[in-house]
Amino acid sequence: MKRRHFVAGTGLAAAASATVLPARAQAGSLRIGLLTTLSGPSAGLGRDTVDGFNLGIRHAGGRLGGLATEVISADDQLKPDVGKATAERMVQRDRVDIMTGVVFSNVMLAISDTVLKDRRGVFYLSSNAGPSELAGRDCHPNFFSVSWQNDNTHEAMGEHMTKAGIKRAYLLAPNYPAGKDALTGFKRFFKGEIVAEVYTQIGQTDYAAELAALRAARPEATYFFYPGGMGIAFVRQYTAAGLAQQVPVFGPSFSLDQTILPAIGDAALGLYASTFWSEKLENPANAKFVADFEAAHNRIPSPYAAQAYDAAQLIDAALKQAGGIADKAKFRNALRAANFSSVRGPFRFNANHFPIQNYYLTQIQKDARGRLVNELRGVIFSSHADAYSGQCRMKP
Numbered sequence: 472m473k474r475r476h477f478v479a480g481t482g483l484a485a486a487a488s489a490t491v492l493p494a495r496a497q498a499g500s501l502r503i504g505l506l507t508t509l510s511g512p513s514a515g516l517g518r519d520t521v522d523g524f525n526l527g528i529r530h531a532g533g534r535l536g537g538l539a540t541e542v543i544s545a546d547d548q549l550k551p552d553v554g555k556a557t558a559e560r561m562v563q564r565d566r567v568d569i570m571t572g573v574v575f576s577n578v579m580l581a582i583s584d585t586v587l588k589d590r591r592g593v594f595y596l597s598s599n600a601g602p603s604e605l606a607g608r609d610c611h612p613n614f615f616s617v618s619w620q621n622d623n624t625h626e627a628m629g630e631h632m633t634k635a636g637i638k639r640a641y642l643l644a645p646n647y648p649a650g651k652d653a654l655t656g657f658k659r660f661f662k663g664e665i666v667a668e669v670y671t672q673i674g675q676t677d678y679a680a681e682l683a684a685l686r687a688a689r690p691e692a693t694y695f696f697y698p699g700g701m702g703i704a705f706v707r708q709y710t711a712a713g714l715a716q717q718v719p720v721f722g723p724s725f726s727l728d729q730t731i732l733p734a735i736g737d738a739a740l741g742l743y744a745s746t747f748w749s750e751k752l753e754n755p756a757n758a759k760f761v762a763d764f765e766a767a768h769n770r771i772p773s774p775y776a777a778q779a780y781d782a783a784q785l786i787d788a789a790l791k792q793a794g795g796i797a798d799k800a801k802f803r804n805a806l807r808a809a810n811f812s813s814v815r816g817p818f819r820f821n822a823n824h825f826p827i828q829n830y831y832l833t834q835i836q837k838d839a840r841g842r843l844v845n846e847l848r849g850v851i852f853s854s855h856a857d858a859y860s861g862q863c864r865m866k867p
Contacts, residue, residue, distance in 0.1 A: 722744050
């Protein structure tokens with residue numbers, strides 16, 4: 472396994488050896504394991520996660536909660552077994568205090584027991600993956616989602632498409648936990664007919680067969696969830712097949728965000744997406760985040776960067792409120808309070824430690840520099856909670 476240790480506040484990285492890390496130099500320190508997808512077609516998602524998290528540390532003065540902060544970064548390769556083995560090393564050998572960064576829910580479910588059942592009381596703050604299991608029956612006092620529950624963004628588009636008068640929809644998603652949650656969420660609020668519900672191989676980038684079947688089914692609209700390279704391939708092929716003019720296509724922000732839009736190009740113009748955050752959302756925290764991210768990386772941030780940035784900001788605020796992380800109960804209560812300025816605006820935790828937040832409709836347009844962006848078109852849900860919190864039996 473190749474790992475990199477990010478020195479907080481510098482943005483520099485150096486290759487780490489496979490030897491056991493030395494003991495903490497001081498009691499007032501913090502060690503974070505950032506496990507994410509850094510290779511393959513979805514590497515851009517992990518790249519934005521790392522860059523967003525590091526910017527959050529920089530905005531905290533390079534020391535989260537005033538503590539000397541070390542971030543250990545590793546690639547899960549989008550493989551649950553690799554993620555589980557790496558999480559074990561981070562928790563048991565590197566003795567991290569907090570873990571974050573996992574993008575894909577199949578990896579998240581593979582590592583959750585390793586992280587959350589460690590006797591030291593390691594915390595997991597999810598900057599992306601929000602599987603229904605961890606929102607409901609498997610909720611845990613030390614698990615917090617700083618993103619959403621997987622169903623939520625898709626629920627919002629189901630609501631929008633129903634209100635838009637669409638009666639017959641064709642659904643596609645990858646065959647893994649977040650794909651199943653995505654279409655479950657969409658169907659919860661879409662009141663029309665589901666013409667077909669198609670699950671494809673995760674990582675698939677050739678959709679010729681699926682598009683032929685879609686054309687033959689003659690739906691009124693298409694809803695798809697394909698993050699990373701999957702989304703680039705799907706939208707390009709959908710447009711090239713001439714379907715965009717025949718069957719309008721809708722997606723969540725993760726299928727039409729800044730990890731995808733530059734590669735799709737004008738084929739994405741005019742498409743609608745549902746989201747909890749946009750680069751165009753107007754609030755002071757978001758304005759600073761977007762400007763500083765662009766200045767540092769010469770690209771517009773994606774939701775993955777925004778979520779990771781918020782995770783770092785939440786950790787910083789909770790550590791300050793709790794006076795560190797030594798008192799686990801105090802730190803947990805500080806996390807629950809969520810006393811930080813989120814880039815998405817209104818944000819609070821439900822009893823299951825998943826967010827209650829707004830969801831918006833965006834449309835892909837070009838900004839003054841000719842770049843594709845998610846322009847806000849309205850609010851779909853205000854203060855929206857997930858459907859699984861009632862199944863959570865977590866003690867207060």
